[in-house]
Amino acid sequence: VISYPQLPSQEFRSYLDGLPSSGSIAILCDGDVDGLGAGVTLAHCLERTGVEPSRIVNLHVPKGGNAYTQEVKAKVDAVKPSALCILDLGVRDFELAPGVPKLMIDHHRPKGSPQDSTVICGYDWEPPPTSSLLTYLLCSEVVDLQDVGWKAAIGNAGDLGPEYAPFSAMARAVTKKAFDEAKSLINSAKRSSDPDLAIPIAFRLLHRAQTPKELLKDDSAEAKTLRALQAEVKEEFAHARRLAPKFSKTQPIALFRFSSPARVHPLLAQSWRLRLPKFVVMAANDGFVEGRVNFSMRTAADINILDLLEKYGEELGIDEPEYGLGHNQASGGSLKREMFERLLEKMGFEESGDRATG
Ligand SMILES: [Mn+2]
Numbered sequence: 001v002i003s004y005p006q007l008p009s010q011e012f013r014s015y016l017d018g019l020p021s022s023g024s025i026a027i028l029c030d031g032d033v034d035g036l037g038a039g040v041t042l043a044h045c046l047e048r049t050g051v052e053p054s055r056i057v058n059l060h061v062p063k064g065g066n067a068y069t070q071e072v073k074a075k076v077d078a079v080k081p082s083a084l085c086i087l088d089l090g091v092r093d094f095e096l097a098p099g100v101p102k103l104m105i106d107h108h109r110p111k112g113s114p115q116d117s118t119v120i121c122g123y124d125w126e127p128p129p130t131s132s133l134l135t136y137l138l139c140s141e142v143v144d145l146q147d148v149g150w151k152a153a154i155g156n157a158g159d160l161g162p163e164y165a166p167f168s169a170m171a172r173a174v175t176k177k178a179f180d181e182a183k184s185l186i187n188s189a190k191r192s193s194d195p196d197l198a199i200p201i202a203f204r205l206l207h208r209a210q211t212p213k214e215l216l217k218d219d220s221a222e223a224k225t226l227r228a229l230q231a232e233v234k235e236e237f238a239h240a241r242r243l244a245p246k247f248s249k250t251q252p253i254a255l256f257r258f259s260s261p262a263r264v265h266p267l268l269a270q271s272w273r274l275r276l277p278k279f280v281v282m283a284a285n286d287g288f289v290e291g292r293v294n295f296s297m298r299t300a301a302d303i304n305i306l307d308l309l310e311k312y313g314e315e316l317g318i319d320e321p322e323y324g325l326g327h328n329q330a331s332g333g334s335l336k337r338e339m340f341e342r343l344l345e346k347m348g349f350e351e352s353g354d355r356a357t358g
Helices: 009-017 033-048 070-079 131-139 145-159 166-175 178-189 197-206 212-215 221-240 265-273 303-316 337-344 353-357
Strands: 024-030 056-060 083-087 101-108 118-119 252-260 282-287 292-299 330-336
Touching: 009 118, 024 070, 033 056, 033 131, 033 145, 033 178, 033 197, 056 070, 056 292, 101 131, 131 145, 145 166, 145 178, 166 178, 178 197, 178 212, 178 221, 178 282, 197 221, 197 330, 197 353, 221 265, 252 265, 265 282, 265 292, 265 330, 292 303, 292 337, 303 330, 303 337
Parallel strands: 024 056, 024 083, 083 101, 101 118, 252 282
Antiparallel strands: 282 292, 292 330
């Protein structure tokens, strides 16, 4: 049974009470199923407390980017929000909207304590909640969200969150099959080769559906677009799964290196985690963002990946917005190719023949 005595319900309520009565409220959320589940849940909560739906604007981070960058700051500024909610995107000092009241709900290791912000982060809670679960717990103390609770439940399930009995009951009520298929469809948005197109679609589909079955039956043009992108992700993943690992000479690290326009590296690392239980699995994708290597690391061993990446990051002087973030046993990053090669060298990988001569 989950109970978080530290749930800051009062702070959350105070934030809602202090929301300006006009102007847009931007919800900047991660594009994975946990971020979208949290974002949509918060949108329902705001609407049910009387916020005009047209005031709510959903924003996301561009392909391969990080939330705390000038690029995203410009996106936020363009909306001129009177309030900004940042969900499942980490906690940083970088100010996206100075002077605007901000709410951050997250579960990754925090990196700072930002100004003008109500920060709710469950990183060190036991068991660590997902952002969807955390958002649902906070919101359902303010309004009744029973009917849309499955949306947070798919986020929680999709990000391997803790078992929460009401969510399990909701999944059964909507049938497990439809629940899993809806989760997979929404999760394909950020994984696809065109997340900038797919993520806003996924947010809208999840927001307007009353049930997972309704979501799956959506026959709008944009729903078809998302399903086509999902098919592409499946194909790219099936291809990447045929790779064999390379092993470090000095560290318990297994590397899978490949090139795909889709964000299948987290899936690949996850799929090998239990098959190589004594290793840190590293899946590195050269094809996701031009000139960069995007990589995911997962482990079932008692190794702290955040600490590992922090150590190498200091040694190499890595200063990147997307590096070594996340969870103790699930992290990754995005590096320029040259820096990634240096990281691999530090990790005890010999240059592979084709790249060494290239
Ligand atoms: Mn998450």
